[in-house]
Amino acid sequence: MKPRVAVWAACAILAAVFIAAALPKIAHPDAFALAIYRHHLAPPGLINALAIYLPWLELVAAIALLAPRLRAGAAWVILLMLVLFTAAVAYNVHRGLDITCGCFSVSSEGPRIGWRKVAENLGLIAIAVFVLLRSTALDATRVMSPAASSAP
């Protein structure tokens, strides 16, 4: 697979995952706030702000991944969110909290967090790192040889 195709495929996967994650939270910010509360990690005063802004940040970052000029920046934002989410889930699995993730659904019913969710997130982190490294390399190539990047 050519590098550019691999980067596009990786971006498409991340974008699809983050759009699917953002939409239910945007539709039900009150339920998402409760899901954040149940993780028992965010300061109480910040729970609603996180419930308001995180889903939109996920959606904007997912769409920006598909724009070559914004791709590297979006990959940084997505990588940062994935690291924070994974750390939160891993900590709560470690301390035995039996809660839903609040990742793709804001319902309090459904699959509970576990090491499988942590492993899935680590896979997404690997994809985000790949996108970041390749995007940065492609940007550097364009800077080194602007003529090459403008060639058809």
Add this chain to the structure above:
Amino acid sequence: MRRSASGAAVVLLTGLLVGTAANLVAPRRIPWTQDWTQHLTSQAATSGLRIVELADVRNLVRDGATLIFDARPNAEYGAGHLPGALSLPVDDFDALYPQFAPLLGPSTPLLVYCSGEECDESLLLGRQLHAQGHTNILLFPGGYGAWTTAEGGAP
């Protein structure tokens, strides 16, 4: 690197702007801030549960007439719990409740608690018990955190 930073800034600012706009106009908008520390107390009142404070809990523990249920996961219960408390993790309610049911009459006083003000397992357990027909359910919002702070952590 500069391009990455500017791209990230564009994403963050756009997310903030759109999020702000959405929460100003969306039909399901939520308050910008909310006192989540009172979540347990306000929800308990609407769920038919009575709130009790630390001094009441001390008396209930001493009297021994109230069945005390720890709603936290079993591992946390194992690390320490209120004297005489039984483990009934809210997520295992359906599996464990039948073991306790023969001991419990509809008006038997039941006390439920979890870690503290920041958790809601006690509220969920209280609602489950209420749904089973129990009418005398007490909820201790301070939970195990308040108990250990006051009692010096004796399990």
